[in-house]
Amino acid sequence: MSFSALAALVAAEPTVAPPSGFWGVLAGWANAFIDTFKIGGENFVGLVTGIIPTLIVLLTAVNALIRWIGPDRIDSIGEMAARPGLQYYPVRYLVLPVLSVFFLTNPMAYTMGRFLPERYKPAFYDSAVSYVHPITGIFPHANGGELFVYLGIAAGIQTLGLPLGDLALRYLLVGMVVIFIRGVLTEIITARMMARRTSGDAANAEAVA
Amino acid sequence: METINKTLVTIGRSVGGVVGVLYQAGRDTIDMVIRNILPFMAFISVIVGIIKKTEVGDKLAHLIEPAAGSLPGLLLISVFCAIPVLSPLLGPGAVIAQIVGVLLGERIGAGNIQPQYALPALFAINPQVGCDFIPVGLALGEAEPETVEVGVPAVLFSRLVTGPLSVVIAYFASFGLYSS
Numbered sequence: 001m002s003f004s005a006l007a008a009l010v011a012a013e014p015t016v017a018p019p020s021g022f023w024g025v026l027a028g029w030a031n032a033f034i035d036t037f038k039i040g041g042e043n044f045v046g047l048v049t050g051i052i053p054t055l056i057v058l059l060t061a062v063n064a065l066i067r068w069i070g071p072d073r074i075d076s077i078g079e080m081a082a083r084p085g086l087q088y089y090p091v092r093y094l095v096l097p098v099l100s101v102f103f104l105t106n107p108m109a110y111t112m113g114r115f116l117p118e119r120y121k122p123a124f125y126d127s128a129v130s131y132v133h134p135i136t137g138i139f140p141h142a143n144g145g146e147l148f149v150y151l152g153i154a155a156g157i158q159t160l161g162l163p164l165g166d167l168a169l170r171y172l173l174v175g176m177v178v179i180f181i182r183g184v185l186t187e188i189i190t191a192r193m194m195a196r197r198t199s200g201d202a203a204n205a206e207a208v209a
Numbered sequence: 210m211e212t213i214n215k216t217l218v219t220i221g222r223s224v225g226g227v228v229g230v231l232y233q234a235g236r237d238t239i240d241m242v243i244r245n246i247l248p249f250m251a252f253i254s255v256i257v258g259i260i261k262k263t264e265v266g267d268k269l270a271h272l273i274e275p276a277a278g279s280l281p282g283l284l285l286i287s288v289f290c291a292i293p294v295l296s297p298l299l300g301p302g303a304v305i306a307q308i309v310g311v312l313l314g315e316r317i318g319a320g321n322i323q324p325q326y327a328l329p330a331l332f333a334i335n336p337q338v339g340c341d342f343i344p345v346g347l348a349l350g351e352a353e354p355e356t357v358e359v360g361v362p363a364v365l366f367s368r369l370v371t372g373p374l375s376v377v378i379a380y381f382a383s384f385g386l387y388s389s
Contacts, residue, residue, distance in 0.1 A: 059237075063233075063235075134331075157387070174328065189367050197355075
């Protein structure tokens, strides 16, 4: 209630003074307490009516699409991604993570790592897990429990009356660039650490012998 | 008569299949909304209520506001989130990233942070993504225990580089976004 409305109310009913003194402080606290949850409730209704209806329809359509295509189809890409060679890097750390996150969603997407040799698994996980938020801008089905990384910031853009499509698309594309770099770098680091570990083991074995 | 029967059966079957798939998809969707999405909306709403009503939120927001409104500040946030000891603690359920996302969204909506920083901010608050989940994620990929032992530090150290790098990439990719 705005101050002017409050003043008008007081003017209209001069017999009721607002509580003052100790009791007034308590009453003020009570008001603030209830107001906190009122604001929260309004926010909740805003989220439910603003986001849920579109989300439900979109999720149903995408879930149906995934069922029609069949998630098993990406298994062959998993097998292809296991091959060594420079030309398979984009398959391993771009195509496979994006498709697994889209079709299998978080957390089942990481099961696609089973097609890869051990030395690629950490890098693939890093790559796939880094894509579970960039994808939510356009395909929220992939990670329904963690939508607010994007939605929180998107809400601010919406308040300003700006269109969200541009941000969602750029988030999706920059995400692809980032997961590719992440995959390649983590693969290099994993290879170094595995090499050091095996040479360390050999040295230990010699020391024991 | 035979052919008509066959056609009818085929049509019936395919229509039934389509309807069945759509219905199952709807069931999955409602399940997800009730299990994952609504509870988080309730949680976020409580936080938003407290942030808007009390000064705690304002103070917190003023603390991150200067950091989130410039490239060096965003880099600082991303390095902080990517520190190998902190990243697994900040990771679970992406709760921290989501709360910070909501806080930053409020500030962007209030006009305190320029909207073109939305894209780099999305990466700055999230270099810790999945850092709490590495052993489980690798186990889902049927990794050997030795791979997990190497994989956990490998991913954590990689984030220290790729976290800030992702902010820089996003910063350059945000040219022309919400600005003329």
